[in-house]
Amino acid sequence: MKSCLVVDDSSVVRKVARRILEDMDFVVAEAEDGQEAMDKCRVEMPDAILLDWNMPVKSGLEFLKELRAYTGGDKPRVVFCTTENDIGHIAMALKAGANEYILKPFNRDILEGKFSALWAN
Numbered sequence: 001m002k003s004c005l006v007v008d009d010s011s012v013v014r015k016v017a018r019r020i021l022e023d024m025d026f027v028v029a030e031a032e033d034g035q036e037a038m039d040k041c042r043v044e045m046p047d048a049i050l051l052d053w054n055m056p057v058k059s060g061l062e063f064l065k066e067l068r069a070y071t072g073g074d075k076p077r078v079v080f081c082t083t084e085n086d087i088g089h090i091a092m093a094l095k096a097g098a099n100e101y102i103l104k105p106f107n108r109d110i111l112e113g114k115f116s117a118l119w120a121n
Helices: 011-023 034-043 060-069 087-096 108-118
Strands: 002-007 026-031 048-051 077-082 100-103
Touching: 002 011, 002 034, 011 026, 011 108, 026 034, 034 060, 048 060, 048 108, 060 077, 060 087, 077 108, 087 100, 100 108
Parallel strands: 002 026, 002 048, 048 077, 077 100
Antiparallel strands: none
16 A cells, blocks of 8 residues: 655645545555654655645755755655745756645545656656
8 A cells, every 4th residue: 555645734635635535545644744744754754745835844945855855855845835826936846756646625536637647657
């Protein structure tokens, strides 16, 4: 079974994402910010990460850069999930190592589509 870490400061977003991902047979863990997410990745690296951009303590972009530099941090497939919709933000996320990018609000079809595509190759 694949694992996914949902990183978002909104408990509502985490709950909705958890429900969808568990229906897709992911084992889901949650983190409220980038620092908590990094701490969890140091203990056990997930197969996938659904990542918010704007969070307290450590932003999604800061977390992603730290993750990709960490031993084994190149393995998780990262989907940025944010309200930041300008091309500059998308380019920064992809350059930092994101595999996919979705905009909030998302729905089941969008999330399932992105996560299914990550394992289609």
